[in-house]
Amino acid sequence: MSWNKVAVVGAGLIKMGELFDQSYEQMAAGAFDAAVASVDKGFEPTQVEAAFVATQRGTLWGQEGIGGNTVPVAIGLNGIPCTRIENACPSGSDAVRVGAMAVASGVHDVVLVIGVEKMRDKSTEEGLLSRAAAGHPIFTRGETAPVLFAPFATRHMHEFGTTREMLAAVAVKNHHNGVLDPYAHFRKEITIEDVLASPPVCHPLHLLDCCPQTDGAAAVLLVSAERAAEFTDKPVFVAGFGVATDHPYLHEKESFTEIKATRLAARRAYDMAGIGPDQIDSAEVHDCFTITEILDIEDLGFVAKGEGGRATLDGETALDGRLPVNTSGGLLAKGHPIGATGVAQITECWWQLRGEAGDRQVDMRNGFALQHNAGGRGSGVSVVNILTNRN
Amino acid sequence: MATRLLGVGAAAPAFRLPASEVAAAWGRGGGRGQAGVCAPDEDPLTLGWDAATRALDAAGVDPADIDGLWWGTTRPPFAEGPSHAVLATALGLSPHAGGALHAGSPHAGMEALVGAADAVSAGAARLALVVVSDALRPGLGTTAEARTGAGAAALVLGAEGGTAAFGARVTRSRPFLDRYRGDGETETRDLYDGRLFREEVFLPVVTEVAGALASFDVRSWSLPDPDGRLGAVVAKVVGASGNTASSVYNAIGDTGAAGALLGALSALDAPGLVAIVGTGGGRTTGITIDVETPIPGAAIVGDALGNGVTVSYMDVLRARGQLVPTGETIPMGVPPESAMFVRGAHEILQLLGGRCVDCGTISTPPSIHPTCIACGGPKLEPVSLARNGTVHTYVVNHTMPAPFVAPLPIAVIDLDDGARVMLQVIGDGADVEIGRRVTLVLRRYSYERGVPVYGYKARTVRTPEEVA
Numbered sequence: 048m049s050w051n052k053v054a055v056v057g058a059g060l061i062k063m064g065e066l067f068d069q070s071y072e073q074m075a076a077g078a079f080d081a082a083v084a085s086v087d088k089g090f091e092p093t094q095v096e097a098a099f100v101a102t103q104r105g106t107l108w109g110q111e112g113i114g115g116n117t118v119p120v121a122i123g124l125n126g127i128p129c130t131r132i133e134n135a136c137p138s139g140s141d142a143v144r145v146g147a148m149a150v151a152s153g154v155h156d157v158v159l160v161i162g163v164e165k166m167r168d169k170s171t172e173e174g175l176l177s178r179a180a181a182g183h184p185i186f187t188r189g190e191t192a193p194v195l196f197a198p199f200a201t202r203h204m205h206e207f208g209t210t211r212e213m214l215a216a217v218a219v220k221n222h223h224n225g226v227l228d229p230y231a232h233f234r235k236e237i238t239i240e241d242v243l244a245s246p247p248v249c250h251p252l253h254l255l256d257c258c259p260q261t262d263g264a265a266a267v268l269l270v271s272a273e274r275a276a277e278f279t280d281k282p283v284f285v286a287g288f289g290v291a292t293d294h295p296y297l298h299e300k301e302s303f304t305e306i307k308a309t310r311l312a313a314r315r316a317y318d319m320a321g322i323g324p325d326q327i328d329s330a331e332v333h334d335c336f337t338i339t340e341i342l343d344i345e346d347l348g349f350v351a352k353g354e355g356g357r358a359t360l361d362g363e364t365a366l367d368g369r370l371p372v373n374t375s376g377g378l379l380a381k382g383h384p385i386g387a388t389g390v391a392q393i394t395e396c397w398w399q400l401r402g403e404a405g406d407r408q409v410d411m412r413n414g415f416a417l418q419h420n421a422g423g424r425g426s427g428v429s430v431v432n433i434l435t436n437r438n
Numbered sequence: 439m440a441t442r443l444l445g446v447g448a449a450a451p452a453f454r455l456p457a458s459e460v461a462a463a464w465g466r467g468g469g470r471g472q473a474g475v476c477a478p479d480e481d482p483l484t485l486g487w488d489a490a491t492r493a494l495d496a497a498g499v500d501p502a503d504i505d506g507l508w509w510g511t512t513r514p515p516f517a518e519g520p521s522h523a524v525l526a527t528a529l530g531l532s533p534h535a536g537g538a539l540h541a542g543s544p545h546a547g548m549e550a551l552v553g554a555a556d557a558v559s560a561g562a563a564r565l566a567l568v569v570v571s572d573a574l575r576p577g578l579g580t581t582a583e584a585r586t587g588a589g590a591a592a593l594v595l596g597a598e599g600g601t602a603a604f605g606a607r608v609t610r611s612r613p614f615l616d617r618y619r620g621d622g623e624t625e626t627r628d629l630y631d632g633r634l635f636r637e638e639v640f641l642p643v644v645t646e647v648a649g650a651l652a653s654f655d656v657r658s659w660s661l662p663d664p665d666g667r668l669g670a671v672v673a674k675v676v677g678a679s680g681n682t683a684s685s686v687y688n689a690i691g692d693t694g695a696a697g698a699l700l701g702a703l704s705a706l707d708a709p710g711l712v713a714i715v716g717t718g719g720g721r722t723t724g725i726t727i728d729v730e731t732p733i734p735g736a737a738i739v740g741d742a743l744g745n746g747v748t749v750s751y752m753d754v755l756r757a758r759g760q761l762v763p764t765g766e767t768i769p770m771g772v773p774p775e776s777a778m779f780v781r782g783a784h785e786i787l788q789l790l791g792g793r794c795v796d797c798g799t800i801s802t803p804p805s806i807h808p809t810c811i812a813c814g815g816p817k818l819e820p821v822s823l824a825r826n827g828t829v830h831t832y833v834v835n836h837t838m839p840a841p842f843v844a845p846l847p848i849a850v851i852d853l854d855d856g857a858r859v860m861l862q863v864i865g866d867g868a869d870v871e872i873g874r875r876v877t878l879v880l881r882r883y884s885y886e887r888g889v890p891v892y893g894y895k896a897r898t899v900r901t902p903e904e905v906a
Contacts, residue, residue, distance in 0.1 A: 172768065172839040173768070176768070176837065176838055176839040177768045177839060179768065179835075179838045179839065179842055180768040180769060180770050180771055180839075180842075180884075181771035182771055182772075183772070183803075184770055184771070184772050184774070184778075184779075184786075184883060184884065184891050184893070185786055185861070185883055185891075185893030185894070186803065186859070186860060186861070188862060188883050188884065188893075189835055189838060189842060189846050189848055189862055190848070191835060191837060191838060193833070193835070193837070194833055194835055194848055197833035198831040198832060198833050198848075198850055199831070201831045201832055201833060201872065202830070202831040202872070205831070205872045246836075247834075247836045248836055248837045249833050249834065249835045249836060249837065250833055250834035250835075250836070250845075250867070251833075252833075294811060296860070297850055297860050298802075298850055298851075298858045298859050298860035299801075299811045299858070300850075300858075301812075303830065303831045303850065
């Protein structure tokens with residue numbers, strides 16, 4: 048496979064949270080401004096040749112599920128080509144991948160990837176819980192988002208002895224990281240006892256096992272590597288990516304102790320980057336629920352299958368651990384504005400690879416960071432992107 | 439040609455409401471006994487399905503061989519709509535099966551029985567299924583409210599075989615209003631004057647019909663018992679030693695169109711002549727059944743009525759749709775009139791799957807699986823899924839908008855034929871665990887804009903050790 052090398056020369060996001068005072072368009076503009084401002088040698092908005100907008104449910108007026116493809120108009124780039132990417136929870140990850148392919152193919156030299164999501168313009172009942180009534184009238188009845196992951200927790204606990212304390216350790220770690228991230232939705236330390244004592248949401252998951260509903264936006268600027276020097280002397284490169292699909296309905300799953308699509312996507316990304324999981328220095332993975340991160344670090348090959356809970360409790364994925372995971376606070380603390388999530392994760396990887404992550408900075412000895420999302424009903428799609436600071 | 443009785447089944451709803459709860463809610467003291475009440479996922483159709491499934495099983499009859507379904511209920515789940523077709527399809531009857539839906543008054547139960555018996559004796563049906571079921575919705579604050587119940591009975595009738603034969607029949611009409619619903623009303627009105635009803639209408643007509651049957655050597659009587667007392671009065675008049683319907687009334691209250699037959703089922707467990715009288719809507723009908731040896735299914739009727747969870751008056755009001763939250767509830771994602779239900783009706787109501795001719799894996803539902811979920815093979819042959827299985831994993835959902843009621847257990851179930859399904863589990867989830875055996879039963883999944891949607895739920899099965 049022959050493709051042109053792709054560099055990330057700018058990345059930024061807005062402070063995540065319940066942004067009742069900002070419109071979808073204002074969030075998008077904020078993220079774009081942050082990305083432009085991050086470019087070391089300066090960047091003119093008119094240099095953007097094409098945009099890829101990740102939005103799972105957003106629109107210019109509410110959450111009707113259309114729109115997003117005219118975001119360039121809202122951020123002052125009227126007229127440029129734009130494609131909306133809707134690929135469930137990995138929408139942002141996939142927009143980065145598709146944007147990278149647009150540059151790698153040689154069609155475009157400068158591409159904007161922007162993820163925007165309004166989660167809180169509608170009430171919790173209408174915006175999120177209404178999923179319980181959506182989909183198949185029988186086979187998905189009552190299926191709110193936690194129902195898509197809690198069965199994995201039940202089975203993982205049954206097969207591997209994973210405990211609620213181990214699940215809680217994921218939330219405690221990510222909330223600690225969130226305290227250090229000025230962009231995080233929640234910036235407050237919590238304890239294992241806090242997680243265990245929080246109200247049940249969907250047994251065996253409790254409130255602090257779940258990510259919040261967060262508004263947010265993030266943007267990255269991708270350019271062909273040969274033009275990277277025009278923008279920065281510290282470029283980060285796309286080393287590899289992988290996408291995989293799997294059955295969307297839970298009753299079709301072969302296993303409730305792995306996300307198969309993640310395993311497949313990771314293998315493709317590692318193959319493309321020419322590395323293995325042992326060369327990853329830091330990872331931003333999909334922790335919509337605590338159990339999800341435990342599955343992720345197993346399916347991404349960071350720990351053996353069944354060891355995710357124990358490894359987390361032992362601190363292997365903490366900031367000072369063997370392989371720091373979700374240094375930004377993850378979805379659990381930073382938030383999960385769906386279309387923006389993957390792009391925001393890429394931003395964290397970009398900072399880590401450039402040594403700009405502040406108090407969250409970890410040792411990037413190998414020079415590789417991994418970013419991952421899974422979703423699509425019962426994790427019907429998973430995306431893995433690998434970035435590097437190696438030339 | 440005498441119509442024969444091959445098997446019977448009974449069903450009671452999940453909830454039991456103590457009469458004292460209702461009395462206390464209205465500032466009255468006392469209140470004796472209890473009533474059976476449908477949980478939010480039950481109604482006359484699901485109760486009828488439960489009873490019919492048991493009756494067919496007891497009779498050893500394949501549903502596909504049934505020539506017609508005769509169903510009596512005052513509360514067809516669709517006031518105007520496919521009630522009969524939905525029940526017949528969910529029971530696995532042939533699309534060519536006939537029969538009728540009788541409604542309009544509690545007498546509908548006797549009408550269904552007579553209709554089926556006539557069809558068999560006329561040679562129009564070899565095998566007939568009778569379902570009588572009801573879930574009354576009383577006016578709030580009425581004296582009848584506390585004992586207004588729900589229940590179902592089913593009988594498999596045939597031209598031959600069986601261990602009992604239908605005999606005499608008497609019927610009388612007299613136009614009067616007892617308990618009724620006006621057009622467009624949702625709740626049943628109580629009697630205008632209890633003494634007037636008792637002295638001028640009920641006792642004269644019912645004792646006349648029962649008296650006509652008393653000339654036979656009747657061993658057991660099932661007599662109408664709308665208030666737990668009148669049945670005993672009639673029994674005394676006709677010289678009966680007791681009224682088998684009273685035990686049903688004591689267990690689950692007034693079961694409307696199901697009452698007469700449900701009240702008779704326990705008597706079918708011993709040889710002798712059983713007389714059954716049903717009344718309502720100005721009509722009264724009595725029949726006799728000559729039992730030669732115990733009828734299959736009759737022995738376990740008591741079990742079906744005995745179980746039940748005691749609930750509060752608030753639980754009952756919410757389950758009956760008499761306590762509703764303010765504002766809009768979240769509508770079902772797929773309108774029940776839409777194309778998905780045209781494509782999916784049979785796979786939902788009959789639990790169909792597709793078995794891969796290459797690898798044997800079952801994919802379900804068929805409409806979304808043009809290829810095998812395991813090997814991608816393109817050739818799938820239709821199969822009916824197994825109705826029993828084991829919990830592979832599960833959750834208990836605590837956070838949902840109205841109209842959902844938490845906690846809601848949902849389980850991934852490995853069925854005994856190897857198929858895997860994910861379905862809601864009946865109850866609060868306390869008895870759900872990995873490895874738990876379950877059986878699948880028809881339940882009402884949603885009810886909005888006056889339209890019910892039915893599908894299967896898992897019901898946990900207790901092991902013999904747990905029962906002991």
